[in-house]
Amino acid sequence: MRHLLKAFPKSLIACVLFFQIFMVPGAIADTSNTNNLSIATASNFRPVLEKLSEAFSNQKSVDIADHQINISSASSGVLYAQILQGAPFQLFFSANESFPKKLVAGGYGEPETLAAYAIGKLVLVSRNKGDGFINENPVEILSKAQRIAIANPRTAPYGEAAIEVLENLGVIEESKPKLVMGNNIAQAWQFFHSGNADVTIVAASLIYSSGQSGLQQGWLEKQKLNDKMFLTIDLSSHLKHSVEQGRVAIKPMSSLAQEFLNFMDTSAAKKIIVDGGYVLPMTEANVTDVNITEVNPAP
Amino acid sequence: MSKDKNIQLSVEHYFFPKKCVQKERVKKDDSQEADFSLVIKAQLPNRGITAIYGPSGCGKTTLLRCIAGLEIAEQCQLSIGDIDLASLPTKHRQLGYVFQENRLFPHLSVDGNLEFSYKRRFSDNGPSKQQVIDWLDIETLLDRKPDQLSGGQKQRVSIARALLTAPRCLLLDEPLAGVDSKARNLILQHMKTVADNLKIPMVYVSHNLDEITRLADYLMIMDQGRLVADGALLDMLSRLDLDLTRQENAAVVLNTKIVGHDDHYSLTQLSLGLDLNLGSVGSCADTQLSVGRLCGEAGDTVRVRIPCRDVSIALEKPSQSSILNILSGAITDIELVDGARAIVKTDVLGQSILARITRKSLEHLALEKGKSVYLQIKTVALLSETLV
Amino acid sequence: MNLLDSDISALWLTLQLAAVTTAILMVVGAPLAWWLSRSTSRFASVIEATVALPLILPPTVIGFYLLIAFSPDNFLGSGWLALTGQPLAFTFSGLVVGSVIYSLPFVVQPLQSGFQHFDHKLLEAAETMGAGTLDRFINLIIPLTRRAFVTAALLGFAHTMGEFGVVLMIGGNIPGETQVLSIALYDHVEALDYQRAHWLAGGLLAFSFTLLILLYGFNRQHGVSKAGVKQL
Numbered sequence: 077m078r079h080l081l082k083a084f085p086k087s088l089i090a091c092v093l094f095f096q097i098f099m100v101p102g103a104i105a106d107t108s109n110t111n112n113l114s115i116a117t118a119s120n121f122r123p124v125l126e127k128l129s130e131a132f133s134n135q136k137s138v139d140i141a142d143h144q145i146n147i148s149s150a151s152s153g154v155l156y157a158q159i160l161q162g163a164p165f166q167l168f169f170s171a172n173e174s175f176p177k178k179l180v181a182g183g184y185g186e187p188e189t190l191a192a193y194a195i196g197k198l199v200l201v202s203r204n205k206g207d208g209f210i211n212e213n214p215v216e217i218l219s220k221a222q223r224i225a226i227a228n229p230r231t232a233p234y235g236e237a238a239i240e241v242l243e244n245l246g247v248i249e250e251s252k253p254k255l256v257m258g259n260n261i262a263q264a265w266q267f268f269h270s271g272n273a274d275v276t277i278v279a280a281s282l283i284y285s286s287g288q289s290g291l292q293q294g295w296l297e298k299q300k301l302n303d304k305m306f307l308t309i310d311l312s313s314h315l316k317h318s319v320e321q322g323r324v325a326i327k328p329m330s331s332l333a334q335e336f337l338n339f340m341d342t343s344a345a346k347k348i349i350v351d352g353g354y355v356l357p358m359t360e361a362n363v364t365d366v367n368i369t370e371v372n373p374a375p
Numbered sequence: 376m377s378k379d380k381n382i383q384l385s386v387e388h389y390f391f392p393k394k395c396v397q398k399e400r401v402k403k404d405d406s407q408e409a410d411f412s413l414v415i416k417a418q419l420p421n422r423g424i425t426a427i428y429g430p431s432g433c434g435k436t437t438l439l440r441c442i443a444g445l446e447i448a449e450q451c452q453l454s455i456g457d458i459d460l461a462s463l464p465t466k467h468r469q470l471g472y473v474f475q476e477n478r479l480f481p482h483l484s485v486d487g488n489l490e491f492s493y494k495r496r497f498s499d500n501g502p503s504k505q506q507v508i509d510w511l512d513i514e515t516l517l518d519r520k521p522d523q524l525s526g527g528q529k530q531r532v533s534i535a536r537a538l539l540t541a542p543r544c545l546l547l548d549e550p551l552a553g554v555d556s557k558a559r560n561l562i563l564q565h566m567k568t569v570a571d572n573l574k575i576p577m578v579y580v581s582h583n584l585d586e587i588t589r590l591a592d593y594l595m596i597m598d599q600g601r602l603v604a605d606g607a608l609l610d611m612l613s614r615l616d617l618d619l620t621r622q623e624n625a626a627v628v629l630n631t632k633i634v635g636h637d638d639h640y641s642l643t644q645l646s647l648g649l650d651l652n653l654g655s656v657g658s659c660a661d662t663q664l665s666v667g668r669l670c671g672e673a674g675d676t677v678r679v680r681i682p683c684r685d686v687s688i689a690l691e692k693p694s695q696s697s698i699l700n701i702l703s704g705a706i707t708d709i710e711l712v713d714g715a716r717a718i719v720k721t722d723v724l725g726q727s728i729l730a731r732i733t734r735k736s737l738e739h740l741a742l743e744k745g746k747s748v749y750l751q752i753k754t755v756a757l758l759s760e761t762l763v
Numbered sequence: 764m765n766l767l768d769s770d771i772s773a774l775w776l777t778l779q780l781a782a783v784t785t786a787i788l789m790v791v792g793a794p795l796a797w798w799l800s801r802s803t804s805r806f807a808s809v810i811e812a813t814v815a816l817p818l819i820l821p822p823t824v825i826g827f828y829l830l831i832a833f834s835p836d837n838f839l840g841s842g843w844l845a846l847t848g849q850p851l852a853f854t855f856s857g858l859v860v861g862s863v864i865y866s867l868p869f870v871v872q873p874l875q876s877g878f879q880h881f882d883h884k885l886l887e888a889a890e891t892m893g894a895g896t897l898d899r900f901i902n903l904i905i906p907l908t909r910r911a912f913v914t915a916a917l918l919g920f921a922h923t924m925g926e927f928g929v930v931l932m933i934g935g936n937i938p939g940e941t942q943v944l945s946i947a948l949y950d951h952v953e954a955l956d957y958q959r960a961h962w963l964a965g966g967l968l969a970f971s972f973t974l975l976i977l978l979y980g981f982n983r984q985h986g987v988s989k990a991g992v993k994q995l
Contacts, residue, residue: 225935228950267830471891474888478884480907491889537892
């Protein structure tokens with residue numbers, strides 16, 4: 077029995093080595109395989125991107141072989157840093173334009189693929205306390221707030237935008253001590269949703285994660301948490317620059333990546349983006365496309 | 376013995392391995408009994424040394440622990456004089472306890488251990504630190520750590536430590552088990568000193584008859600959780616109905632008084648009669664014993680131990696014999712021990728001496744109750760058993 | 764506040780958090796460890812498992828549930844709010860609660876182990892000398908299990924210094940309040956400020972290493988003594 081136990085560690089090492097040599101390289105090799113598409117996206121765009129990739133895969137097109145789409149989400153700054161370090165993403169959907177621009181400038185991104193894919197709406201969501209009186213003045217709400225959850229402005233464009241709004245509204249100084257920063261807007265939302273922050277400034281798309289049309293109904297139903305209504309205010313008017321979200325393909329671009337970008341120009345894809353709570357960038361193609369309607373997310 | 380001079384004891388304790396309320400996580404050592412019950416009702420004298428004697432596993436240690444409060448008995452009534460102890464937790468009972476495994480605190484020196492106890496003493500009526508150090512002769516050990524002491528030294532320190540709390544009673548649980556015989560003798564002497572100087576009662580648990588006969592005044596015999604007999608030591612040792620007297624090393628203990636000294640032959644005369652008017656050396660020789668020269672003066676009490684196997688019986692006083700100690704008395708009881716042997720109890724001046732002889736001799740000499748006989752006690756045997 | 768100030772404040776905050784957490788854990792953990800070392804009830808193994816949970820649970824799990832628990836909608840959060848007027852999440856107090864849970868096994872387990880090696884019979888001897896529970900604890904148990912106490916305190920402290928996952932979930936990254944060293948480091952990395960990150964990471968590594976050297980050195984110096992070890 078003893079010699080069996082002594083032999084055990086050796087056999088364990090042998091097993092591990094076996095797997096290392098024969099199994100893992102296959103996984104690594106796959107990422108450079110044209111059948112796999114790795115997409116890095118800012119957290120706020122993830123739900124929409126998932127719908128897009130589903131729609132993409134459902135297309136029966138002979139050009140696209142059996143493929144797999146992997147989506148990684150984090151705050152844009154984190155993803156940008158990872159790409160700089162050589163993370164194997166093929167597409168990058170950022171929450172701002174500057175990170176993709178920097179990637180192109182640094183030689184990481186394909187210049188032709190640099191474009192805005194959506195415009196984000198910044199919203200303020202507040203827990204309405206008690207009496208049911210709905211106050212639509214963001215300044216007042218922010219003044220009365222105890223804790224304001226935003227994404228970290230250092231790394232998340234929506235966080236940066238939130239700070240800008242606070243500055244433009246003139247409440248930045250009194251708000252600073254009340255700010256609570258999540259790593260990204262998803263965490264800011266979690267802080268709010270769990271009840272620990274009573275006000276949050278996030279992307280409207282976060283609230284639209286159901287992604288269905290007729291979603292205003294769904295959203296209102298979702299808001300009824302313990303019979304409390306959440307108040308949502310569109311802050312876009314208080315931003316000097318709208319949150320233009322840009323994308324870029326990372327070199328070397330695979331054919332699958334190109335196919336995906338092509339797909340994003342279709343009206344089906346654009347509808348998904350709009351349904352997800354975004355506004356389309358003001359390009360000629362979008363303006364003339366009669367199938368697309370803008371939906372104002374504010375109730 | 377009137378009530379207010381007694382230790383009243385009534386304990387009922389049932390030990391079931393699963394249900395027993397123990398203070399220790401470690402299982403009891405006496406694991407012989409699956410179900411063991413201890414039912415004792417006794418009155419012990421409030422002074423002197425009371426020994427609790429019995430075979431291993433009879434519950435002596437459990438009883439002592441119940442007295443100390445270290446075991447919670449199902450039913451326990453305990454009082455010393457008119458102080459009820461049963462309702463008090465251990466730390467308030469003011470009973471000193473000397474454990475079998477000494478249990479000295481390893482992180483403190485001997486002095487530190489003594490100080491620990493002295494700082495927490497129950498009253499100022501107890502002995503001082505120096506007194507205790509002198510009684511137990513531990514002056515040279517004060518700076519040492521417990522792991523630098525021998526078994527015997529550790530026990531002396533344990534006893535000293537227990538005494539410094541100024542307890543109202545000292546409990547000792549087989550303190551000399553595991554101590555070599557030389558150290559044991561030494562400690563027994565020290566304990567005698569302590570007992571003489573201290574006015575508190577001591578309860579001494581042991582299965583060693585030798586220790587008990589040297590120390591005890593009162594004896595409680597236990598077996599299988601029950602009290603078999605109790606009484607003054609001297610009486611108990613000569614009771615033929617007890618198993619005690621059938622042991623190989625059975626002996627009686629006599630209280631004697633020094634009558635005088637024979638400096639020419641370096642001997643001392645002891646009288647069994649405790650009457651002060653003893654006459655001179657040589658008179659009433661039949662009730663006197665000669666032993667090796669002792670320190671002490673006429674009138675001092677000396678306890679003497681006579682093993683039963685060292686006593687022989689004669690119908691006439693032997694005259695031409697090297698044996699000096701010949702006592703005369705009347706037979707009070709005879710008991711057959713086994714097929715071959717018998718014990719004969721003889722009264723000499725109110726004290727009893729046992730002799731173990733063969734059944735053949737018993738019948739040959741036609742010994743019977745009431746008969747006057749002479750007891751020959753080998754002097755040599757006496758000397759080795761004499762306490763100084 | 765500029766970045767250097769915020770780093771120093773992060774360091775100070777982390778030290779405070781570690782100190783407060785360790786202090787609480789020593790006071791709470793010692794009786795718990797004592798009970799665990801002596802208990803024969805079946806319930807004890809449940810408690811032991813609970814204590815050991817933070818060893819194997821991802822800190823993010825702890826943080827996740829804590830965030831929910833801290834919410835004013837729930838019992839703990841609302842209770843705290845009522846008691847102190849302050850919410851629990853995103854505060855130093857909230858971090859302390861999280862850290863106490865996170866570092867609990869690092870304090871309780873060494874203590875429990877030390878107590879298990881302690882010769883309980885010595886306690887009986889002290890009891891007969893009139894020593895009460897606290898007396899015995901201070902004058903007998905602590906001196907004889909000193910090593911366990913030192914180990915527990917140092918491990919608890921060092922472990923809390925390095926806390927990240929829990930704070931990430933419940934901290935809110937507030938400089939001077941909940942931005943501890945590990946979070947500040949994470950922040951710097953995310954913002955691509957690698958130089959700052961190096962300072963913090965290197966500093967934390969050096970500190971932890973020194974602490975551990977002290978701990979193991981102390982334990983070795985005082986040897987594997989037989990003092991107080993139960994004779995088996």
